[in-house]
Amino acid sequence: MKKLKLFVLFSLLTATFSFGQKTAEDYNNSGNAKSGLQDYRGAIADYNKAIELKPDYADAYYNRGVAKDDLQDYRGAIADYTKAIELKPDDEAAYYNRGNAKVTLQDYSGAIVDYTKAIKLKPDFALAYNNRGAAKLGLQDLNGACLDWSKAGELGNAGAYEKIKKYCN
DSSP: OHHHHHHHHHHHHHHHHTSSOOOHHHHHHHHHHHHHTTOHHHHHHHHHHHHHHOTTOHHHHHHHHHHHHHTTOHHHHHHHHHHHHHHOTTOHHHHHHHHHHHHHTTOHHHHHHHHHHHHHHOTTOHHHHHHHHHHHHHTTOHHHHHHHHHHHHHTTOHHHHHHHHHHOO
C-alpha cells in the first residue's frame, strides 16, 4: 500500500511538472518523491538541478545529504549537511544527521559537537541525546554516555534504558 501511495504521489508530481518550466522547488519535490521510492541516484540528480537553479537552497542540500547517506556516501553527506547548516544554521536535523554520518566514520568527537548543537537548538531531542551517548561511549566516556542515555530515556527514548542496563550498572 505504501509503495502504491508513493507511486501515485510520484505520478502526480510528474504530471504537475510536465506543464511549464520546473523550479528549484519542483526539482526538490521530485527528488523527495524519488528518494521515497529508494531511487537515491535519481533523487540526487534532481537535487543537483534544484541547487543549480537556486544555489542557496538549504533544503535541497539537506535532502541530497540524506540521499547520499542512504547510498553510504558519508563524506558526501557530511559536505551537504555542512552546506545546509551554513545556509540555515538553526536546522537541528542537519546537525543530527551530520553527527550520525560522523559516527559511521568513527569521528566521535565531531559527532558529539553536532549532537550538542542539535540539542541546543531542540532541547527535547531525545534521539540526539541517545546518539551523543553512543558517541561518548566510542570515546570511552562511560559516565557521559550514561548521563546522555538517562536524559534520552527521560525524554521518551525507550531504547536508551537498554543501553543503561547494558553499560551503566
